[in-house]
Amino acid sequence: MLKNKERLLFLLEISLGLIVLILLYSLHKTIHGVIEYIIFFIPYLILGREVFKNAALDFIKGKFMRESFLMSIATVGAIILHELPEALAVLIFYRIGEYFEDMAVDKSKRTIAALMAIRPDSANIIRENGNVEKVDISEVHIDDNIIINPFEKIPLDSVIYEGESWIDTKALTGESMPRSVKVNDEVLAGTINGENTIKAKVVRAYAESSIAKILKLVQDSQNRKANIEQFISRFAGIYTPIVVFGAIFLTVIPTLIYGKDVFSNWFQRSLTLLVVSCPCAFMVGIPLTYFASIGRASKIGVMVKGGVFLDSLAKTQKVIFDKTGTLTKGEFSIIDIHNMGIYDNETLVKYSALAESGSSHPIALSIVEHYKKNYNGIINDSLITSHKDVGGKGAVSVVDNKNVLIGGLDLLRENNIGIPSISNNINVHIAVNNEYAGGFFIDDSVKDDTKEAISLLNSMNIKTALISGDNVNRVEAFAHEMGIQSFKGGCLPEDKVSVLEDMMKDSKSSIFVGDGINDAPSLARADVGIAMGGLGSDAAIENADVVIMDDKPSKVAAVIKLAKKNHTVVLQNIFLALVIKFGAIILGALGLASMWLAIFADTGVTVIVVLNALRLLYPLGEKDNNTDADTKVCDIKVTDCDCGCGH
Numbered sequence: 001m002l003k004n005k006e007r008l009l010f011l012l013e014i015s016l017g018l019i020v021l022i023l024l025y026s027l028h029k030t031i032h033g034v035i036e037y038i039i040f041f042i043p044y045l046i047l048g049r050e051v052f053k054n055a056a057l058d059f060i061k062g063k064f065m066r067e068s069f070l071m072s073i074a075t076v077g078a079i080i081l082h083e084l085p086e087a088l089a090v091l092i093f094y095r096i097g098e099y100f101e102d103m104a105v106d107k108s109k110r111t112i113a114a115l116m117a118i119r120p121d122s123a124n125i126i127r128e129n130g131n132v133e134k135v136d137i138s139e140v141h142i143d144d145n146i147i148i149n150p151f152e153k154i155p156l157d158s159v160i161y162e163g164e165s166w167i168d169t170k171a172l173t174g175e176s177m178p179r180s181v182k183v184n185d186e187v188l189a190g191t192i193n194g195e196n197t198i199k200a201k202v203v204r205a206y207a208e209s210s211i212a213k214i215l216k217l218v219q220d221s222q223n224r225k226a227n228i229e230q231f232i233s234r235f236a237g238i239y240t241p242i243v244v245f246g247a248i249f250l251t252v253i254p255t256l257i258y259g260k261d262v263f264s265n266w267f268q269r270s271l272t273l274l275v276v277s278c279p280c281a282f283m284v285g286i287p288l289t290y291f292a293s294i295g296r297a298s299k300i301g302v303m304v305k306g307g308v309f310l311d312s313l314a315k316t317q318k319v320i321f322d323k324t325g326t327l328t329k330g331e332f333s334i335i336d337i338h339n340m341g342i343y344d345n346e347t348l349v350k351y352s353a354l355a356e357s358g359s360s361h362p363i364a365l366s367i368v369e370h371y372k373k374n375y376n377g378i379i380n381d382s383l384i385t386s387h388k389d390v391g392g393k394g395a396v397s398v399v400d401n402k403n404v405l406i407g408g409l410d411l412l413r414e415n416n417i418g419i420p421s422i423s424n425n426i427n428v429h430i431a432v433n434n435e436y437a438g439g440f441f442i443d444d445s446v447k448d449d450t451k452e453a454i455s456l457l458n459s460m461n462i463k464t465a466l467i468s469g470d471n472v473n474r475v476e477a478f479a480h481e482m483g484i485q486s487f488k489g490g491c492l493p494e495d496k497v498s499v500l501e502d503m504m505k506d507s508k509s510s511i512f513v514g515d516g517i518n519d520a521p522s523l524a525r526a527d528v529g530i531a532m533g534g535l536g537s538d539a540a541i542e543n544a545d546v547v548i549m550d551d552k553p554s555k556v557a558a559v560i561k562l563a564k565k566n567h568t569v570v571l572q573n574i575f576l577a578l579v580i581k582f583g584a585i586i587l588g589a590l591g592l593a594s595m596w597l598a599i600f601a602d603t604g605v606t607v608i609v610v611l612n613a614l615r616l617l618y619p620l621g622e623k624d625n626n627t628d629a630d631t632k633v634c635d636i637k638v639t640d641c642d643c644g645c646g647h
Contacts, residue, residue, distance in 0.1 A: 010099055017043040017092040024085045040084045047091040048075065073244075073274055083268075090275055093603040120189060123155035124148070126199070137206045144202045148193045156189050157208075158200035166194035243277035250589060265591065272588035275598035276581055286570060292616040293566040299617075302559045303533070303547040312528045313546070313563035317507035319457055319556060320500060322514035322522075323468035323478065326532055327453075327553055328444035330515075332366035336441040338426050346375050348438050352430050353377060355397035355404040358387040363428060363442055364395070367406075394428075405431040412436070443474065446482075453553035454483045460557065465503050467491055467522075497521050513556055530556060566616060573609040580605050 020043045024036070054068035071094055075087040124132050126145040137155050140146065145161075148154055154167070164182045168191060181187055187200060247270040254266045290307035297304045304310060321327050337345050353371035356364035357379045371377035385398035393414075394407010405415055409429060412419055417431040426439035457464050466487040468475045475489030488499050500522045504510040512519075512526035523529030523543040531544030532551040541547055548555045584601035587593035593601075 010095070013043070013046055014092060014095065017047050017088060017095075021085055021088050021092065024088070036084065040088060044075070044088055044091065047088070047095055048072075051091065051094065069244075071275070073271075080267075089599060093599045096603060096607075120153045120155040140202055140206070142202055142205060146200055146202060148187075148198050148200060150193060150195045150197060152193050154187050154189055154191050154193055154200075156202045156206055157186065157204040158202050159184060159186050160198050160200045163196055163198035165196040165198050168192040168194065243274065247271075247273045247277075269588055269591055272593055272598040273585060276584040276588055276593070276601045286573060288610060289566060289570050289573060289613040289616065292613050293562055296617050297559055297562055300555065300558060301549040301552075302555050303549065304559065305545050305547075309528055309545040310563045310566050312509055313511070313560050314567035315509040316462055316511055316528070316560050316563075318463040318465060318503070318510045319560075320465040320467060320503050320510060320512045320526070321484070321553070322512075322519050323466060323470060323475065324444055325515040326513055326519075327450045327466075327478075327482070328446050331445050332362050332442050333445045334366065334370045334440050335443050336425065337438065338422055338440070339438040340420070340436060342432070342435065342437050348430060349375060350377060351399050351402065351404050351432060351437075352406050352428075352440070354379065354384055354399040355387070355395055355406050355430075357381075357384065358397075359389055359395055361389075366442055367428075367440070402432050403434065446478075447551070447553060449552050449554040451482055453556060456554060456557035457560075458483060458485075460560065462560070463507065467496055467499050467503070497525050500525060511556070511560075513553070515551075530559075562616070569612055569616060573612055576612075577605050577609060 020039055024040060048071075051068050051071050055072040058069055071090060075090050079087050120137055122134050123137050123140045124147045125135050125140055126132055126147055132147055140156055146155065146158060148158075150165075160181060160183050162183065164180070166180045167187055181198070186203065187193075187198075189206065250273060251263065251266045251270045255263045287307075290310060293310055294304050294307065304313075324330055334349075337348070339345055339348055343351070349367070349371050353368045356367050359365075368379065372379075383400045385401070387395060387397045389395050390407065390411055393411040394405065396411075396415075397404050397406075405411060405417065406428065408427070409419060412429055412431055415431070415434070417434060417436055419429070419436055422429075422439060425441040428442050429439040430437045454464055463486070464484045466475060466479050466482075466484045468478075468487070468489050469491050470478075470489055472489035475487050478484075479487035486503065488503075491499055496519070500512060504526070509527045511528045511530055512522045513530045513532075514520075514523055515532035519531075520543040523531060523545075528546060529544040530546040530548060531541045533541055533547040533549045546559060548559075580601050584593055584597055588598060
């Protein structure tokens with residue numbers, strides 16, 4: 001990170017160099033001999049100390065065909081030709097270019113470092129005697145009880161057993177809206193507690209926590225280079241020696257042919273060629289473009305595991321989704337009520353909720369939750385005389401002195417209940433006192449942004465598809481409702497990969513988006529695998545190339561858009577650097593380019609491609625609802641907040 005002291009030192013050195021440069025140009029007719037060289041060498045050695053040091057170290061290691069070596073040769077050659085202002089100008093503008101590069105990398109790294117800042121260091125553990133002790137998080141174990149004070153980072157993934165509060169999750173998920181939490185809710189390491197003290201039981205050690213996995217993903221992503229980055233590295237290894245030997249031949253051959261009188265002219269051209277040909281625009285601009293894109297993705301809650309996956313995302317032609325937990329919440333709810341008119345809806349739901357209150361089945365829990373949420377219902381155990389689960393079929397209960405059967409059609413048929421003609425969607429049926437009373441259509445709740453996600457992809461001319469183990473009819477209805485173009489329902493876990501491969505045949509690059517353990521093989525098989533990181537399984541996250549931390553399907557379109565922008569900027573930078581450099585090389589070889597043009601073709605182009613790359617750190621037209629990870633919780637300002645935080 002660039003510090004204020006370093007910035008001040010840089011400004012002083014550049015100012016000294018510019019003053020001497022102006023002095024040398026304006027007084028070149030009156031300053032001669034030793035005085036001229038003394039005035040020149042003071043800023044020359046100050047500005048060039050790092051360049052010469054790096055050139056010497058590279059030479060010792062046998063890796064001298066690098067930019068420091070080229071700059072050193074160019075400046076020494078200019079001194080031999082007594083072109084002192086040009087020698088100083090090369091170093092001044094080279095240092096300015098380096099400074100902009102450092103600023104760019106610094107800006108990119110701050111985005112990543114913001115994530116590192118959310119890593120907790122300690123936890124307040126509650127001992128058996130009730131005392132609270134602050135310890136390193138490595139000393140906390142699963143099932144230990146911890147206390148989390150207001151506005152403290154939550155140190156470990158835990159489940160609340162006492163207290164209510166609200167949680168700032170933006171550092172982890174990119175979401176600025178605080179989330180209210182209560183007893184039995186899970187809170188994740190790295191998020192920040194609100195204004196109330198809560199007590200929680202640790203459920204995962206730090207190494208297995210969400211934040212630890214995120215930080216590992218970010219660190220690993222910096223080591224996976226894209227194909228273009230690898231090509232640029234190989235290109236520079238060949239390009240630099242060619243340039244150096246080309247510059248030597250450019251001086252030696254004309255001198256051998258025409259004699260020593262032309263040496264000075266062709267030597268000047270060779271020096272210009274060396275300055276022009278420095279590959280730093282490629283070596284800095286291209287990797288920085290990828291680094292900026294990965295940083296931008298992390299800021300919106302998407303972890304890309306390497307630049308190579310940005311290239312694949314940019315070529316996406318089809319996105320194939322899993323359904324449950326990916327496009328839906330993985331939580332059942334009553335979508336529709338079919339009422340025969342014997343009881344009103346509230347009474348029908350009440351009898352159903354009481355009959356199912358003794359069951360832990362997800363469908364039973366959804367009925368009870370619907371009763372509580374929509375009718376302010378209270379489960380009165382005194383009204384339940386008996387309850388019996390019928391494995392895989394439903395439940396039989398006596399509620400308010402009435403015999404209630406609730407479950408599938410098989411349960412009702414076994415009990416000789418007459419079933420009228422009903423909609424195929426109804427999947428839970430109720431009979432009261434041996435008479436069919438109605439039924440529910442219960443299904444997984446769709447995520448709030450699922451339809452938006454599919455619409456965004458369709459608007460980008462990207463095909464969408466769905467693979468699910470759900471009922472074929474329901475999958476078809478869901479696909480049509482969401483606007484998904486192709487689908488396959490009733491898939492067993494072992495069938496998913498083969499179905500995925502069939503769907504991938506008509507596109508050059510396909511994405512699979514999933515969340516469960518059974519999705520892990522498909523995530524690994526797809527050209528790019530995207531996992532839901534909030535509720536997704538560890539296996540899915542490990543096998544994925546991209547992880548969406550807030551589980552929002554709409555982030556798929558956002559990261560594809562970012563990848564396409566990244567690809568455009570990479571091509572722009574390569575084209576810009578090549579055109580300007582090769583143009584300047586030709587002009588320099590013909591003697592039509594001065595050292596000033598050479599400086600622009602090197603340092604100027606580097607600055608341009610760096611600034612172009614930095615554009616990727618900022619929103620691409622979409623609303624950016626995230627802020628730096630170390631923003632204070634008390635600075636959050638939201639409207640219609642239901643967490644009771646007072647904002």
